[in-house]
C-alpha cells in the first residue's frame with residue numbers, strides 16, 4: 394500500500410535520517426521507532442505527502458490514507474460531534490448515527506455536545522481517535538496515537554488496529570510504547586534504517 398525508497402532528511406544543518414526504505418503491505422503494521430527528536434514525525438509527514446520539500450527519496454502511496462497527527466486537529470470551540478462531522482464531510486461522509494457510535498466506541502458517550510475545549514487531554518485525543526471508526530481509508534498513518542490515552546483506551550485502540558489489519562488495512566505508526574496486535578508487526582529503527 395505504501396513504498397518508500399532511500400529517504401533522507403536534513404533539518405537545521407543536521408542529518409536526521411538517511412537511507413530509509415520500506416514497504417507496507419495489506420494486513421501489516423509498521424512501527425517507526427527512535428529517540429525524541431530522531432525525526433519520526435517528520436518521516437511520517439513525508440510518507441503522508443504532507444512535506445513536499447527538504448527531503449530526498451521517493452514515496453509511492455497506492456491506497457487512500459488517513460493521517461492522524463500528533464497535534465490534535467480538534468477545534469476547541471466545536472463539540473466532538475461537530476468536529477467529526479467536519480472531518481468526515483470531506484472523506485467518508487458518515488451519518489450522524491455513525492458519528493455517535495464512533496464517539497461511544499472511544500468512551501465519549503455523553504460528551505457529544507460539549508465544547509471540545511472543556512474535555513481533558515485524553516478525551517481530546519479520543520475525539521481524534523474516533524476517526525478510526527469512521528474512515529474508509531485502507532492506509533492509516535498515525536503519529537503517537539497512544540499519547541495521553543489510559544490503559545483501557547490503549548487496549549481499545551489495539552483492538553481497533555487489529556480489526557483494521559484483519560480487514561486488509563495497513564498501519565504505519567510512531568510510538569514509544571510496545572503495540573500488541575495479533576498481526577505481522579515490524580519495526581523501523583530510524584537510527585539504523587533497519588526494518589525488522
Ligand SMILES: Nc1ncnc2c1ncn2[C@@H]1O[C@H](COP(=O)(O)OP(=O)(O)OP(=O)(O)O)[C@@H](O)[C@H]1O
Nearest residue numbers: 404405409427428429430431432433434435436567
Ligand atoms: N519545521 C521545522 N523546522 C526546523 N526544525 C524542525 C521542524 N520540524 C521538526 N524539526 C526538528 O526536527 C527534529 C525531529 O523532529 P520530529 O518531530 O520529527 O522528531 P520525533 O522523532 O517525532 O520526536 P518525538 O519523539 O520527540 O516526538 C527535531 O529536532 C525538531 O526540532
